[in-house]
Amino acid sequence: MIEQIRTSLFHLLLIAALAGLYFILPEYHSGVLARVMVLAVYAMGYNLLFGYTGLLSLGHALFFAAGMYGLGMAMQHLDLSSSLGILAGLITALIVSAVIGFLALRTSGVAFMIVTLMFAQAGYLTILWAGEYTRGDEGFVIQQSQRVLSGIDLSDAGNRYFAALVLFAICLFIIGWIVCSGFGKTLVAIRENEERARMLGYNVQRHKWLAVIASGVISGAAGAAYALLFGYVGATFATVQYSIFPLLYVLLGGAGTTIGPLIGTVFMFYLIDFSSELTNAYLLVAGVALILLTLFAPQGLAGELRKRVMPWLP
Amino acid sequence: MEFGPHFLLASLEGAVNAAVLALMAVGLSIVFGIMRVVNVAHGEFFMLGAVLAWWISSLVGAHPAYGFVVALIAAPLIVGAIAALADHFVLRRINYDPERTIVATIGLLYVLQQTTLMTFGPEARPVEAPFNKRIALPWFEKTAEGFSMYWPWGLGTTTYKLAVIAAAAVILIGLWIFMTRSRIGLIMRATQLDSEMALAYGIPVDRVYALVFGMGAAIAALAAVLVVPIQQAHYLMGHDPLLLSFIVVIIGGLGSIPGTIVAAILIGMSDGIISVFFSPTVAKILATLLVAFVLIFRPQGLFGKRVA
Amino acid sequence: MAAVTLLSTKGLTKQYAGLTAVSNVDFELPAGQIRALIGPNGAGKSTFVGMLSGRIESTSGTVRFDNRDITTLPAHRRIAAGMAYTFQITSIFSALSVHENVALAARRASSRAVNRRVTDALDRVNMTDRQKHIASDLSYGHQRLLEIAMGLVQQPKLFILDEPTQGLSTSEIESFIQLIKSLAGDTTILLIEHNMDVVMAAADYITVLNFGEVLAEGTVEEIRNNQEVQRAYLGTSHA
Numbered sequence: 001m002i003e004q005i006r007t008s009l010f011h012l013l014l015i016a017a018l019a020g021l022y023f024i025l026p027e028y029h030s031g032v033l034a035r036v037m038v039l040a041v042y043a044m045g046y047n048l049l050f051g052y053t054g055l056l057s058l059g060h061a062l063f064f065a066a067g068m069y070g071l072g073m074a075m076q077h078l079d080l081s082s083s084l085g086i087l088a089g090l091i092t093a094l095i096v097s098a099v100i101g102f103l104a105l106r107t108s109g110v111a112f113m114i115v116t117l118m119f120a121q122a123g124y125l126t127i128l129w130a131g132e133y134t135r136g137d138e139g140f141v142i143q144q145s146q147r148v149l150s151g152i153d154l155s156d157a158g159n160r161y162f163a164a165l166v167l168f169a170i171c172l173f174i175i176g177w178i179v180c181s182g183f184g185k186t187l188v189a190i191r192e193n194e195e196r197a198r199m200l201g202y203n204v205q206r207h208k209w210l211a212v213i214a215s216g217v218i219s220g221a222a223g224a225a226y227a228l229l230f231g232y233v234g235a236t237f238a239t240v241q242y243s244i245f246p247l248l249y250v251l252l253g254g255a256g257t258t259i260g261p262l263i264g265t266v267f268m269f270y271l272i273d274f275s276s277e278l279t280n281a282y283l284l285v286a287g288v289a290l291i292l293l294t295l296f297a298p299q300g301l302a303g304e305l306r307k308r309v310m311p312w313l314p
Numbered sequence: 315m316e317f318g319p320h321f322l323l324a325s326l327e328g329a330v331n332a333a334v335l336a337l338m339a340v341g342l343s344i345v346f347g348i349m350r351v352v353n354v355a356h357g358e359f360f361m362l363g364a365v366l367a368w369w370i371s372s373l374v375g376a377h378p379a380y381g382f383v384v385a386l387i388a389a390p391l392i393v394g395a396i397a398a399l400a401d402h403f404v405l406r407r408i409n410y411d412p413e414r415t416i417v418a419t420i421g422l423l424y425v426l427q428q429t430t431l432m433t434f435g436p437e438a439r440p441v442e443a444p445f446n447k448r449i450a451l452p453w454f455e456k457t458a459e460g461f462s463m464y465w466p467w468g469l470g471t472t473t474y475k476l477a478v479i480a481a482a483a484v485i486l487i488g489l490w491i492f493m494t495r496s497r498i499g500l501i502m503r504a505t506q507l508d509s510e511m512a513l514a515y516g517i518p519v520d521r522v523y524a525l526v527f528g529m530g531a532a533i534a535a536l537a538a539v540l541v542v543p544i545q546q547a548h549y550l551m552g553h554d555p556l557l558l559s560f561i562v563v564i565i566g567g568l569g570s571i572p573g574t575i576v577a578a579i580l581i582g583m584s585d586g587i588i589s590v591f592f593s594p595t596v597a598k599i600l601a602t603l604l605v606a607f608v609l610i611f612r613p614q615g616l617f618g619k620r621v622a
Numbered sequence: 623m624a625a626v627t628l629l630s631t632k633g634l635t636k637q638y639a640g641l642t643a644v645s646n647v648d649f650e651l652p653a654g655q656i657r658a659l660i661g662p663n664g665a666g667k668s669t670f671v672g673m674l675s676g677r678i679e680s681t682s683g684t685v686r687f688d689n690r691d692i693t694t695l696p697a698h699r700r701i702a703a704g705m706a707y708t709f710q711i712t713s714i715f716s717a718l719s720v721h722e723n724v725a726l727a728a729r730r731a732s733s734r735a736v737n738r739r740v741t742d743a744l745d746r747v748n749m750t751d752r753q754k755h756i757a758s759d760l761s762y763g764h765q766r767l768l769e770i771a772m773g774l775v776q777q778p779k780l781f782i783l784d785e786p787t788q789g790l791s792t793s794e795i796e797s798f799i800q801l802i803k804s805l806a807g808d809t810t811i812l813l814i815e816h817n818m819d820v821v822m823a824a825a826d827y828i829t830v831l832n833f834g835e836v837l838a839e840g841t842v843e844e845i846r847n848n849q850e851v852q853r854a855y856l857g858t859s860h861a
Contacts, residue, residue: 056413106610110352110412114560118606121557122599129595182729189726192715199675199709200772201701201730244420251417281432287424294408294418 004180007314011176014259015169022161030161036269037164038226041171043261045218046246048175051255052184053211054191058113058243059120060219065238066096067220069127069134072233075146077133082149086224093220094213101212105205124238139234147231160229167225171218175258179314187211248286251293254302258314263301319453319466325583326471332582333482334541336575338555339562340486341533343574346563348506348526351410354419356534357556358426359397363389363535364547365430368439379444389539390532397531398524405527406520430549443543447473478540485536486575502526561605567615628653628810629780634683636669643669645834656802656811658821661831662854667814668710670831675707675782676700688779706778708769710785716758720749720768723757727772743775747801763794782812787820799823
């Protein structure tokens with residue numbers, strides 16, 4: 001109980017700080033932060049599976065893309081409104097993650113990584129193959145006139161920032177609640193010692209499946225929000241690279257912490273942003289970061305913080 | 315062209331694919347078989363081999379054959395050395411933990427690929443083949459007087475492509491002899507069976523691992539040097555071969571070299587043949603799904619035996 | 623003793639690629655009893671217990687628990703039906719706190735008053751002062767006790783203890799025997815044990831397995847005097 005209150009309070013402070021930042025930051029940086037918050041939601045979804053349940057997926061771009069295309073296709077071809085588009089994105093992500101989870105969870109470890117990678121690759125190729133509807137690599141733009149949610153124009157920079165913040169806040173509280181709940185603690189137990197969890201009477205397979213679905217839907221929500229807020233849907237977001245980004249964000253920020261994904265996304269985004277001004281080979285930074293993190297800080301920034309100064313960090 | 319000649323052409327192209335793929339995949343398979351790690355940067359070692367082949371042959375100048383021969387020896391050695399260094403400074407330090415190794419080799423993938431982009435640039439660059447004589451191929455036709463032979467337009471191959479197939483076969487046989495007959499091969503296999511026991515018997519497991527990792531990368535580079543006169547060198551060229559060799563290694567049964575070769579021939583040939591008749595995208599979708607389902611329902615590979 | 627049967631097997635058999643590890647075992651365990659399962663190495667004890675808890679699939683035969691046929695139930699549902707199981711090799715959540723280890727076991731059984739039940743269980747093994755310790759920092763003996771507390775907190779109908787005294791010191795074994803005796807009446811215990819002193823001191827009744835078959839069953843006194851049992855034990859390294 002105390003744990004739950006402390007966690008909620010901590011998250012509330014974080015959200016208030018992010019809201020305040022909008023009025024302090026110059027326009028360019030608040031624009032970046034809006035994008036970072038949406039990507040951080042993606043990373044939070046990833047973290048639920050990787051950080052808390054201990055399952056390393058290399059195919060989360062499929063869930064991100066499921067949300068993105070679920071919304072995009074519904075708005076583009078069925079002329080649905082934004083709110084129904086979001087619903088379509090969430091349902092698509094739910095179905096995709098339920099099916100992929102059911103299949104991929106028959107494997108574990110390295111095989112799980114490769115199976116998720118292959119499914120995501122098949123999904124990416126399917127988007128290219130169905131180019132007539134998806135416009136393939138080129139992608140398509142969601143018209144400004146459509147990007148309105150209950151009367152609020154989401155193409156406006158200020159509205160966009162707060163829409164991203166609302167999404168981030170909702171997901172942060174959902175994650176905070178999951179982590180403090182018995183369900184979340186069981187996920188940690190599975191990560192720590194799967195056989196022991198099973199022999200305490202937990203249905204491990206079912207918990208893992210629910211974790212994949214929760215993780216997939218949150219990732220899908222990020223994908224749908226990205227399309228709606230930034231008005232573009234494209235196959236790039238389904239590539240292997242977009243499966244690796246959340247892994248990178250979470251590793252950098254700290255796996256198995258609620259704020260790690262945000263910290264990791266902020267750092268990585270600025271690192272790449274900065275280096276892409278210097279060279280077109282900006283992904284070099286991502287590569288170097290991945291190697292250094294696995295070598296020297298497998299706990300990430302928030303993980304080190306928890307270990308050294310703030311053991312209560314959720 | 316009619317179906318028959320078209321099919322023969324597709325099979326010949328497929329055989330070249332299969333030869334290169336078999337080399338790539340065996341490199342990946344040896345590393346997995348002996349070290350039990352998945353090297354995601356394998357495609358980048360292939361790419362490095364091709365880029366180095368371009369660099370070396372343009373340095374040597376002279377007749378294309380000289381440059382090519384130098385590249386054939388030097389590129390695999392350089393790539394192997396880079397891989398051995400990566401093993402020493404990265405993989406060894408994380409104790410070859412399977413999951414962390416994948417993350418680290420993804421990092422390595424970006425480092426190699428992006429460094430190549432910074433130095434070599436984004437262009438695709440050709441390497442001239444040492445010899446390249448066109449051979450027209452005949453086809454048979456049933457006429458009123460029985461079978462007669464003719465030369466359909468467009469049906470043919472080059473001496474170089476045939477040489478690639480032959481070279482791959484020779485390298486694979488050589489590798490087989492090396493692994494089964496030589497002392498180093500024996501040491502590698504002993505390490506594969508039980509690395510702790512091998513260590514107890516005084517085998518320097520660290521050095522064996524560096525050697526194996528280097529050798530796997532060198533084989534990929536060798537495949538790239540062979541293929542670069544047909545394909546051109548480009549900094550993103552490692553992606554498709556990586557995916558295909560993954561597919562081959564998994565379908566052939568993780569770590570089994572004969573299974574890998576059979577699967578490489580099967581996939582290489584069918585990829586060539588399918589892509590002539592179907593959209594290559596559909597072929598790739600089917601192939602990736604096949605890998606996923608093989609891993610889920612038959613993890614020992616299509617040709618492997620189930621281990622109890 | 624009330625002769626209600628809690629657990630029984632009929633014709634329970636396990637074959638591994640032609641090798642029969644457990645052959646046609648009929649077994650009955652009345653509620654409330656402390657039963658020891660003994661036998662030389664390779665007698666099939668672990669396989670038999672694996673088939674009871676559901677970790678190992680049986681080749682043929684049936685298992686009944688608490689008036690239900692559980693032969694086809696997966697392990698986690700057997701545990702949820704009222705079995706608790708401690709591993710032969712200590713298996714705990716070593717990165718988590720002692721409290722959280724026990725709480726994980728408590729929460730599965732019921733979400734009510736978790737903290738109080740955790741404290742009670744830890745109290746029974748004399749570990750209340752170590753609640754906040756990380757499990758991996760505990761001594762080996764305390765890790766074994768922690769595992770027993772994780773079983774107790776579930777208030778199981780049947781508590782399966784797979785070689786619980788392995789690696790414990792003499793004084794730790796002494797208090798373990800006291801602990802088991804204090805549970806008599808609350809729960810039914812199936813104890814797989816090598817240490818004959820523990821068996822003789824703690825068990826009501828003994829089943830002896832040899833070559834995958836039941837060699838003998840009886841009270842401590844009967845087993846002690848059984849010629850066949852003595853021969854089976856003398857035929858191996860165990861005296």
